Amino acid sequence: MSAVSGAREAGPGAVRVLIVDDEPELTELLSWAVTDAGWQPFLAADGHGALGLARGCAPHAVVLDGMLPDLDGVQVLRRLRYENAGLPVLMLTARDTLEHRIDGLSAGADDYVTKPFSLEEVMLRLRGLLRRSGADAAAADESVRVxxxxxxxxxxxxxxxxxxxxxxxxxxxxxxxxxxxxPRQVLSKAQILDHVWNSSFESEGNLVEVYVYSLRGKLDKGRPPMIHTVRGAGYVIRAAGEGR
Incomplete structure (x- = not known):
């Protein structure tokens, strides 16, 4: 599973939820529920992928499986807590033992749900974590584009x-x-000049082309391209792998 598999576009104000689990069916179900709640799901199937994705998407909450193929869930939790002490984390586990619950809660988990679980219960607990942390309200004022x-x-x-x-x-x-x-909208050179340089004159030469080339070199280098040229029309940005 791709680290960002299932992630959808989100504008400012979106609540971002990182879901970390190596069971595809369960992850798909949680992703659907998070999307249905109006939030932005980001998916990781292992601990290293989760840590990298968390640094990139800056989630407002995490749903974290306690047993992952590379790192133990508690290890991932401790690293998440080291980088963001206030990040709400809901742990999922198939091990219903007091010792394991204590380990997770001691490492910084805010809540704990044992598998198999009710999807409604998970969503209620997640809503509670977001509400208590203030993340749900704070997201409305945060300008993050994904x-x-x-x-x-x-x-x-x-x-x-x-x-x-x-x-x-x-x-x-x-x-x-x-x-x-x-996103996905073709923008002409004139539009870009007007909004980025506050200029409506096309006499700026190849200014736009130079900056697009430079931006591509940093953004797309070694990765699937996101910025595309539409010949005779302008430029468009799309998520990697999206069709035209």
């Missing part, structure tokens, strides 16, 4: 793709921000 594995934080002007930080110049960031505000 497209596939690309995350742009407007307030901090930080960009990550696949969990990896990407350093951009001020104008490269402004250009990417404008493209991400209009």
């Amino acid at each position: 497209l596939g594995d690309l995350v742009l934080a407007e307030k901090t002007r930080q960009v990550r793709r696949g969990g990896e930080a990407i350093a951009l110049t001020a104008k490269e960031f402004d250009l990417l921000h404008f493209l991400m505000r209009h």
Whole structure:
């Protein structure tokens, strides 16, 4: 399973929930429930993928399986807690023992659900964690844009793709921000000049082409491309792998 499999586009205000489990059927069910709640699901099938994805998507909450194929769930929980002490985490486990529950709660889990579980119960507990942490309300004021594995934080002007930080110049960031505000929409050179450089003159030469080329070099290098040229029309940004 891809680390961002099932992730959908989310604009500012979306509550992001990281789901970490190596059971595809269960992950699909949880992803559906999270989406139905109006939240943004991000999926990881192992501990290392979860840690990388958490750094990239900055989740508001995590649903974490206690048994993963590479790292123990408690190990993942401790690392998540080290990087974000206030991140709400709901642990899932097939081991219904007091000792295991104590281990998870001691490592920083906010709540604990034993498999098999009721989907309604998981969602109720998750809503409670978001409400108590204030994450649900805070998300409405947070300017974070997500497209596939690309995350742009407007307030901090930080960009990550696949969990990896990407350093951009001020104008490269402004250009990417404008493209991400209009995903899958073809934007002309004139529109880009007007919104990014506050200029309506096409006499700026190849300014747009130069910056698009530079942005592609940083954003798409070694990865499936996201920024595409539409000959004679302009440029468009899409999640990697999306059709035209």
